Amino acid sequence: MTTKAEPHGYVTKGIHWVSAGLIAFGYFKGLENVSELADPATFRTEVLFALAIGALFAFRLFWTKKIGGATRLPQDAPRWEHFASRAVHIGLYASVFGIVLSGLGIALGFATPLLGGVFVTTMIGIHELALMALPLLLIAHIAGALWHKFVRKDGVMESMVY
Numbered sequence: 273m274t275t276k277a278e279p280h281g282y283v284t285k286g287i288h289w290v291s292a293g294l295i296a297f298g299y300f301k302g303l304e305n306v307s308e309l310a311d312p313a314t315f316r317t318e319v320l321f322a323l324a325i326g327a328l329f330a331f332r333l334f335w336t337k338k339i340g341g342a343t344r345l346p347q348d349a350p351r352w353e354h355f356a357s358r359a360v361h362i363g364l365y366a367s368v369f370g371i372v373l374s375g376l377g378i379a380l381g382f383a384t385p386l387l388g389g390v391f392v393t394t395m396i397g398i399h400e401l402a403l404m405a406l407p408l409l410l411i412a413h414i415a416g417a418l419w420h421k422f423v424r425k426d427g428v429m430e431s432m433v434y
C-alpha cells in the first residue's frame with residue numbers, strides 16, 4: 273500500500289483537459305492530403321492550430337516543471353511505475369511536439385518551393401510517424417490511469433480529475 277496522490281492544481285487540470293480536447297479535434301479534422309494547403313484559408317487555419325497546440329504544450333511543460341509540479345505518482349510507488357510513467361509522459365510530449373513541428377515544416381516546405389520535395393517528404397514522414405505513435409502512447413497513458421484507479425487505488429487517476 274503506497275501513500276495517496278495529491279491532486280494536480282486547477283491550471284494543470286485545465287490545460288490537461290483542454291489539450292486532450294484539442295488533440296481529439298486535431299485527429300478529427302486533420303487533412304488527408306498536402307495539396308489541401310493550396311487553399312489559403314486552410315493553410316492559415318492549419319498553421320494557427322499547430323502554433324496554438326505547440327504554445328499550449330510548451331506552456332504546460334513550463335508550468336508543470338517550474339510551478340505546478342509534474343507527476344503525482346507517490347514517491348514510494350514501485351520503481352517500474354515511475355519508469356513507465358516518465359517514459360510515457362516524455363513520449364506524449366515528444367510526439368505532440370513532433371506532430372506540431374513537422375506540420376509547420378510541411379507548411380513551410382509547401383510555401384517555399386526552394387526547399388524542395390525531399391524536405392516536404394521528410395516532414396510528411398515524421399508527421400505520419402508521430403501521428404501513429406501518439407494514439408499508442410495515449411492507450412498506454414489511459415491504461416495507466418485505469419491501473420491506478422482500479423488496481424492501485426492510490427488517487428493518481430483522481431489527481432487529474434477532482
Ligand code: HEM
Pocket residue numbers: 284288291292293295332333336342343344345357361364365368410413414417428429430431432
Ligand atoms: C481519457 C483520457 C485521459 C486520462 C484518463 C488521463 C489521465 C491523466 C492522469 C491521471 C494524469 C496524472 C498522472 C500523474 O500525475 O502522474 C495525466 C497526466 C498527463 N496527461 Fe493525461 N489523461 C488523458 C488524456 C490525455 C491526452 C489526450 C494527453 C495529450 C497528449 C495527455 C497528456 C498527459 C501528460 C503529458 C501528462 C503529464 C502531466 C502534464 O504534463 O500535464 N493526457 N493524465
